[in-house]
Amino acid sequence: MPMNFFDIQNIFFTVLGYPLSYLEFFGVVSGLVAVWLSAKANLLSWPVGIVNVALSFFLYYQVQLYPDMFLQVFFFVTNILGWWRWANPKPGEEDRKRELQVSFLGRKQFVVLCVVGVLGTAALGTMAARLHEWFPLVFALPSAFPYVDSFILVMSIVTTFFMIQKKVESWIVWIIVDIIATYLYFVKDIMFYSLMYFVFTALAGFGLWNWMREYKLLAAAKTTT
Template identity: 35%
Template structure:
């Protein structure tokens, strides 16, 4: 029974000729709830998101998006860490379950962009050949390995920056969501494509909400010494 639930062949319902599996449906619901909570700076985004990434991990494996599958492992790990970090930074009862927001200097933003592109291309080369190295685990070639991998490294960076409560995380989510809508529509998972279109709208809202609740950029180490136990 449980194994059937995690199969893309276990169909929940049909929409205009497209069969939506229980796996895709449930993963969509949990991930949608998680990003809405993130935009509102609510700590519950992390436990809800952990459930969602587990479900999407099974989905992406079955539709040959291996980089996206690996991405879910990262989301799971950072979800646990983010939950802990946000719990330590939750505001007082006047703004229950919400955290304050910080920003980064331009030099740090440029560093992140370079790291995303270089690591994305490197990962793409690995993903493009993984079916040759591990044919039993990955029987068919990955689709769009470079593009898929760059979106993966973009998501890695965005998730990390969100975990650190950085406003710039939303710029990356916006770029990622635009690409994801087209990619998943092409892969014939329109329910997920629609989900990412909703994510895109929510990302603009998240950027607006976080911008209105941001603090000034955090001081560098040479300007202000911060005890190790309270550093971000």
């Protein structure tokens, strides 16, 4: 493996005229595997996700998507928390695999999701637009699409907390975020990441269906005992 593995200019191979770096290729592969495992409610989704966020951190910095870069730090921590939470449910929270069971959001949690999404996007978008002025030595170029990027960051943060708690509605938010991210990365010419988020959208749809099925199966099992 080349020493400059984390350099987006270090090309692994070219497909249909698009130069694909080692960093982007392995970031996409680890991301797809992590989301697929998550949609299956598989505990291994969390450690695979740690690999993905580490690679994505370096990629986003090099394409000036700074909010997305900071988001990976959050994801690194929450992947550890989610791994522990799913594996260690409280008494009465266990599913058939002795892991945390699937459930739905309450009304208050839904309101929090909406309010934090709107206010957080406005605040972080304003900050992201000024990063190159405040820290020119670190951020040499202006943030690309600061408000759209910040929306992805904020909603990803909020829904990740609900994901850790195995809330079904998490997948609805992920569908919205993934659609926007697919467009954003396409515009930024990160084609394989754009393709990855397009696939994420489909996987999020599967995850929504699968978690709802798991919830119904668990509810049916409780009524028969």
